[in-house]
Amino acid sequence: MGLLELVEVEQRLRGPDGCPWDREQDHATLAPHAVEEVYELLDAIASGTDDDIREELGDVLLQVVFHAQIADDDGRFDIDAVARGIADKLVRRHPHVFADARADDAASVMRNWEQLKAAEKPERDGIFDGVVAGQPALTLVAALQTRAAALGFAWPDAAPALAKVREELAELEQAPAERQAHEVGDLLAAVIAAARQLDVDPDLALRAHAARFRQRFERAVALADAPPGELSDEQWLALWDEAGADAT
Structure with missing residues (x-):
């Protein structure tokens, strides 16, 4: 009932007798708010209470409902289509749950996910097509590494990944000034790779x-x-x- 109520509230706000601000918004004007709300959610997850997390999840959910309502007003799609789309995707991307495929661990799940994703979007020719280059550098590197790992390019476990961190630190300590920025980048990337092997989200x-x-x-x-x-x-x-x- 709560989700339906939220949809109805946003419909009213966007309606003829609704809120002038809500009625003026489009996808582009709302985009900065979506980014802000996601970062506020991350802050709540890192250091907030359950009440903080619940509140920020609500703000993120509002962004989804708001964008869907804008599209609905234009006759393009509605919130039900959004929900059906993600539900169908989850079923397709989890054949080890909803079909007969096997996935014995989280790494297998991620490999299957990336392979299925690539099969669903054959028009993407590049290995890293779809990885958003404009995202923060830490999450960008993590996304690139995850895509590469899905194709088999990854450390087998945490031990060699941590050894690589030590190797990159040693190279930084010996690097001349003109190479230090390069070596810092390599060290940070090695730490991100090690975090993945430790099942730690680096961000x-x-x-x-x-x-x-x-x-x-x-x-x-x-x-x-x-x-x-x-x-x-x-x-x-x-x-x-x-x-x-x-x-x-």
């Missing part, structure tokens, strides 16, 4: 770190008996350690 892990850093640094500043700009390196280190002890 979520980094967001969780950012939340911890922010909280700990704010505690350190609150503990200081002088303005932050007047603290020595030794004072900063002591405050950082004290703030970390408070966190435990």
Whole structure:
């Protein structure tokens, strides 16, 4: 009932006697709001409460309903078509559940998913067609690596992936200034690859770190008996350690 109610509310807002702002929106004007809501959801997942996550999921859901209603108003498709489309896709992409295919682990599922995706869209000639180049660099690299892994280009387990991280760190330590940016990129890519082998989402892990850093640094500043700009390196280190002890 809740989902249907949301659809009806948005229909009313977009209706003749609805909200002037809602009625003026189109896919392009709403796009920045969709990006913002997704990032707010990621923040809630990293450091929020269940109430925060529920609220942000609702905001993301509103974006889906809003875009579908815009299309419905133009006679193109409606929210039911959106829901049917994703349900059908999930059934097709999970033949190990809804048909007779086998997938013994998550890696097998992802390989099957990418192979089925490629078969459904044969017009894509490039291996990386469909990977959004404009996304943040961390998720872009993760997406490229996932696509390559689906074709068999991946470490067999975490051990060699972690060894590669150590190798790239050593190369960075020895690199001349003009090569350092290149080596930093290689090191970051190696860490992302290792995270995948450890079944860790690198974006979520980094967001969780950012939340911890922010909280700990704010505690350190609150503990200081002088303005932050007047603290020595030794004072900063002591405050950082004290703030970390408070966190435990």
